[in-house]
Amino acid sequence: MQNSIQVPAALLESLAHLPYFETEPFLAVHAQAQAPVSIRLNPHKNYLLPDAAQPVAWCENGFYLPSRPVFTLDPLFHAGCYYVQEASSMFIDFLLKNLLETETPIRALDLCAAPGGKSTLLQAALPEGSLLVSNEVIKARSGILAENLSKWGASNTVVTSNDPSDFGRLTGWFDLLLVDAPCSGSGMFRKDTDAIAEWSEENVTLCSQRQQRILADVLPTLKENGLLIYATCSYSEAENEQIVDWLIDEFEMQPVTVPIPSEWGIVFTQTPKNQAGVYRFFPHLVRGEGLFVACLRKTQPEDEAQHRSRQKPAKLDTKLLRKWLSDEQLSFMPLQEAVLAVPADLEADIKCLADNFYLRKAGVRLGELTAKELIPAHELAVSTCLAEDCTRIDLTKEQAIAYLRRDNFELDTNVRGWAVVCYENVPLGWVKALPNRFNNYYPKEWRILMQ
Numbered sequence: 411m412q413n414s415i416q417v418p419a420a421l422l423e424s425l426a427h428l429p430y431f432e433t434e435p436f437l438a439v440h441a442q443a444q445a446p447v448s449i450r451l452n453p454h455k456n457y458l459l460p461d462a463a464q465p466v467a468w469c470e471n472g473f474y475l476p477s478r479p480v481f482t483l484d485p486l487f488h489a490g491c492y493y494v495q496e497a498s499s500m501f502i503d504f505l506l507k508n509l510l511e512t513e514t515p516i517r518a519l520d521l522c523a524a525p526g527g528k529s530t531l532l533q534a535a536l537p538e539g540s541l542l543v544s545n546e547v548i549k550a551r552s553g554i555l556a557e558n559l560s561k562w563g564a565s566n567t568v569v570t571s572n573d574p575s576d577f578g579r580l581t582g583w584f585d586l587l588l589v590d591a592p593c594s595g596s597g598m599f600r601k602d603t604d605a606i607a608e609w610s611e612e613n614v615t616l617c618s619q620r621q622q623r624i625l626a627d628v629l630p631t632l633k634e635n636g637l638l639i640y641a642t643c644s645y646s647e648a649e650n651e652q653i654v655d656w657l658i659d660e661f662e663m664q665p666v667t668v669p670i671p672s673e674w675g676i677v678f679t680q681t682p683k684n685q686a687g688v689y690r691f692f693p694h695l696v697r698g699e700g701l702f703v704a705c706l707r708k709t710q711p712e713d714e715a716q717h718r719s720r721q722k723p724a725k726l727d728t729k730l731l732r733k734w735l736s737d738e739q740l741s742f743m744p745l746q747e748a749v750l751a752v753p754a755d756l757e758a759d760i761k762c763l764a765d766n767f768y769l770r771k772a773g774v775r776l777g778e779l780t781a782k783e784l785i786p787a788h789e790l791a792v793s794t795c796l797a798e799d800c801t802r803i804d805l806t807k808e809q810a811i812a813y814l815r816r817d818n819f820e821l822d823t824n825v826r827g828w829a830v831v832c833y834e835n836v837p838l839g840w841v842k843a844l845p846n847r848f849n850n851y852y853p854k855e856w857r858i859l860m861q
């Protein structure tokens with residue numbers, strides 16, 4: 411059979427004994443030119459799906475598209491109306507819906523979070539009022555994570571950029587821990603052919619050792635009875651089943667599973683040593699990429715770290731700030747020259763995080779307060795807490811693309827001052843309209859570069 415993607419023979423050999431793995435169909439899907447295209451909708455923003463979109467069975471907001479549009483040229487992509495995510499990863503939604511037995515707000519940590527696919531999913535799936543901390547240790551990658559969460563628009567997220575071991579400062583703090591670990595990447599061969607060149611048996615071993623280090627470092631931050639979701643996009647047992655067996659052997663962790671319909675094509679299998687139930691996604695069986703997922707509950711008692719913030723309450727002109735916001739229950743926190751809006755119920759937690767971690771983003775950045783006014787931040791424009799009565803200007807698609815490129819374009823309006831420009835009623839960002847021109851405040855680093 412012709413195999414346009416050269417799947418390494420050593421990998422094929424190592425997978426041959428796995429249940430439901432079949433070399434020929436596996437190679438056949440890798441020979442196909444096109445991987446399925448799927449998006450997950452942002453439930454807090456409006457978006458009209460194309461008629462031909464088909465639901466992803468295991469995710470309420472997930473849909474396959476019939477072909478791949480040029481997402482970069484869709485203003486609603488930049489407005490955070492949806493996230494482009496391969497469908498297997500959306501399975502986390504199904505697990506959360508079935509395993510979070512509570513409507514009570516929880517604290518969740520997405521430890522390896524950039525670029526933010528699973529964080530945006532978690533944000534939409536967690537019980538209302540929950541806190542989501544999205545961490546990315548590599549500082550250069552934390553920017554794209556903060557960008558994607560800013561566009562998602564929710565106020566209950568915090569982006570940190572810390573080493574997993576730093577979370578040892580907050581023992582017994584989180585109810586949910588997602589570790590979507592860095593891995594050898596074989597499950598992404600179809601979408602990322604560079605991963606093939608980087609694949610080797612030695613790298614699988616190195617990844618497996620790193621996964622153990624990351625997990626051992628971060629597990630103290632999980633509460634007793636807290637849930638760990640461990641995922642990789644590798645097919646190798648050393649990074650998957652063997653890690654789960656190691657977690658059960660070395661820590662007080664119990665596997666938890668949810669039954670799945672067989673027609674989904676997801677392989678429910680067991681780890682060799684402890685017979686823990688785990689999920690595998692093979693692209694010849696599901697409409698998605700390769701993925702491994704396991705869920706475990708911590709049975710070990712863990713005292714919750716107690717923290718009293720060193721931060722003093724700030725004196726802020728709250729009346730002025732509230733004018734910019736819809737009536738969510740938000741508190742205000744200064745961060746250098748800027749002011750943040752954070753859910754009032756999460757203020758103490760966010761201050762505790764600010765005292766202990768490097769915060770890349772927290773809540774919604776409202777802007778900078780001068781003596782007389784707020785210079786609004788982009789995050790506020792694309793947030794879900796922007797005041798309804800804020801001045802809005804509707805753009806055509808052509809104008810919207812020009813705005814997102816930071817190009818000059820004609821705007822026929824009598825509006826003066828700060829206004830939020832919208833496409834199909836969804837905010838894209840700020841302009842400041844002056845008598846004979848306007849200034850484009852779209853963030854330079856996010857502008858569309860594609861011609």
Ligand SMILES: C[S@@+](CC[C@H](N)C(=O)[O-])C[C@H]1O[C@@H](n2cnc3c(N)ncnc32)[C@H](O)[C@@H]1O
Pocket residue numbers: 521522523524525526527528529546547548551574590591592593620624
């Ligand atoms: C599989 S990716 C995460 C994808 C992300 N969860 C998503 O859904 O968009 C793994 C992430 O782990 C980060 N990473 C690399 N080395 C790490 C380490 N030693 N500890 C924690 N995270 C690490 C990588 O930078 C990468 O962003």
